[in-house]
Amino acid sequence: MDPVVAGDSALRSAEDSAVSDGRGVTVRREVQIEALYVVHYQPMLRTAMLLMGGDSAAEDVVQEAFIRVYGSRSNIRDPDRAAAYLRVTTINLARNALRRRLLAARHPPGPPAIAATPEERAMAEVRGVLVVRALRQLPQRQREVVVLRYYADLSVAQTARALQISEGAVKSYGSRGLARLAVLLKELR
Numbered sequence: 288m289d290p291v292v293a294g295d296s297a298l299r300s301a302e303d304s305a306v307s308d309g310r311g312v313t314v315r316r317e318v319q320i321e322a323l324y325v326v327h328y329q330p331m332l333r334t335a336m337l338l339m340g341g342d343s344a345a346e347d348v349v350q351e352a353f354i355r356v357y358g359s360r361s362n363i364r365d366p367d368r369a370a371a372y373l374r375v376t377t378i379n380l381a382r383n384a385l386r387r388r389l390l391a392a393r394h395p396p397g398p399p400a401i402a403a404t405p406e407e408r409a410m411a412e413v414r415g416v417l418v419v420r421a422l423r424q425l426p427q428r429q430r431e432v433v434v435l436r437y438y439a440d441l442s443v444a445q446t447a448r449a450l451q452i453s454e455g456a457v458k459s460y461g462s463r464g465l466a467r468l469a470v471l472l473k474e475l476r
Contacts, residue, residue, distance in 0.1 A: 319369065320353075320356065320357050320369075323353075323356065323369055323370065323373060324353055326370075327370055327373055327374075328349065328353075331349045331352060331373060331374070331377045332345060332346065332349050334374070334377055334378070334381075335348045335349050335377055335380075335381045338378065338381040338382070338385070339381050339384060339385060342384075344384055345381070347384075348377060348380045348381050348384055349377055351380050352373055352376040352377040352380055353373070355376050356369060356372055356373050356376060359372070417472060417475045417476070418468075418472065420471075420475055421468050421471035421472050421475055422434065422468065424467075424471050425464055425467055425468060425471075426464075428450075428452075428460050429460050429461075429463055429464030429467065430464065431450055431460075432446060432450065432457055432460040432461045432464055433460075433461060433464040433465060433468060435449055435450070436457070436461050437461075437465075443457050443458060443461075446461075
């Protein structure tokens with residue numbers, strides 16, 4: 288007998304034989320998910336392994352697919368659709384894993400940072416203290432814009448929304464703040 292057909296009949300028999308304990312529907316759905324796992328785990332694992340080139344991460348993909356089906360069990364009323372939903376979820380998760388792998392291959396991590404000497408760490412700390420002192424001397428709005436734009440890495444639009452000012456004001460305060468910050472840092476050295 289075809290495993291998919293066997294799986295569908297197992298799900299139907301699980302539904303028919305579920306015992307009601309006052310939660311009725313919950314128990315039946317959990318039995319359905321268990322039957323779905325028993326019947327479809329190996330075929331889904333083979334599918335994921337073939338899609339991912341025999342990768343051991345295929346197991347993670349299949350487990351995640353079952354978790355998602357379990358989380359959506361209240362939306363799945365027909366046992367035939369549960370198997371299809373599981374299959375589609377497995378395929379989509381495998382595709383996403385492959386995309387992440389390709390992206391990581393295109394952008395490998397840089398070389399590990401060389402441990403700073405005690406002198407370098409001390410100088411970095413002094414520079415950080417100087418920047419904080421200089422920032423404290425800026426007018427409040429300039430300081431807010433500089434911190435949000437250049438330390439929090441927000442865009443002009445995001446900074447404008449956060450501070451409830453116009454984008455032009457963000458650009459103006461940012462420009463004046465950076466110029467003043469440069470002068471203050473020279474004075475503090």
